[in-house]
Amino acid sequence: MQRTNFSEMACSIARTLDVIGEPWSPLILRDIWVGFSRFEQLQADLGISRKVLTERLNHLVDRGVLERRPYDQRPRYEYVLTDRGRELLDVLMVMVAWGDKWLAGQAGPPVLYRHHACGEISHVDLACAHCGKPMHADDIDILPGPGAAA
Amino acid sequence: MQRTNFSEMACSIARTLDVIGEPWSPLILRDIWVGFSRFEQLQADLGISRKVLTERLNHLVDRGVLERRPYDQRPRYEYVLTDRGRELLDVLMVMVAWGDKWLAGQAGPPVLYRHHACGEISHVDLACAHCGKPMHADDIDILPGPGAAA
DNA sequence: TGTTGGAGTTCCTTTAGGGAACCCCAAACG
């Protein structure tokens, strides 16, 4: 194997990278999120090579993030997010928050999020799933878990 | 250019991928986060090619995510996270939450987070930076922002 | 019977990752 296989590492970051770490994969998920669900649409919107798009879609389906399903009697297929896939969008939303803050420059963010609950233009922040208070890298201790390597 | 340049796209996901989207980059940040700061340490811990490690470190320094600084009179350097870099760890923490949930299997998560504020073993969740309520992909409308493409 | 459009394959070129060997430099050692 030429490119290192991350899936065997005892690290959830590495394992997640095995799913969405290849070039284009997060952008494919973004496109499907916003409504581009068919091969031709994705190819045209992203400008990705058809060969690579095929590989990425197959990989995402294999990993259970996308489902390929027919939408016509003719051999036509669309790609839809599974539950796993929809939860992966969390990763993208945090990338958006970071990119908006540090890379958007003068022009400002390319897209805005309006939060249904409060109606405001906003962005995501990280909170503790247990107590709800802010939870960032400096707010935690890292401990070995049950699945730690030997 | 052979691999497509994501940095020019009007998309904060694509721009963030230009910074940390190459193979190994998130794992390098993880390692620096947990205390591996020197070239030899990173190379040994990750098992990454020295050539690629050099390229990645230079790229991350160029993008302002890491700072390379001497730690000795001898030509010895360590890599430390900048503010930008520390905020990128948010992305990694969300990847951990997803990987722990969907990929850890029987063995359970390789590492655990203990939240300082509440003292509990927990993980991150996404909240609205404005109102504090949960904020996931289905809880928002996406609107064009000032930096949208023409 | 021919054309169209979606959904891929195939094939070729170029680049980037893997890996081993090599290099430079400033202590520290004998």
Added chain:
DNA sequence: CGTTTGGGGTTCCCTAAAGGAACTCCAACA
């Protein structure tokens, strides 16, 4: 004062993966 050691990289070769254009297949439709 010549040699070893260790950190921090370069260089080089080989293979795999990205880009891109052309080609294929198939079921409607004209």
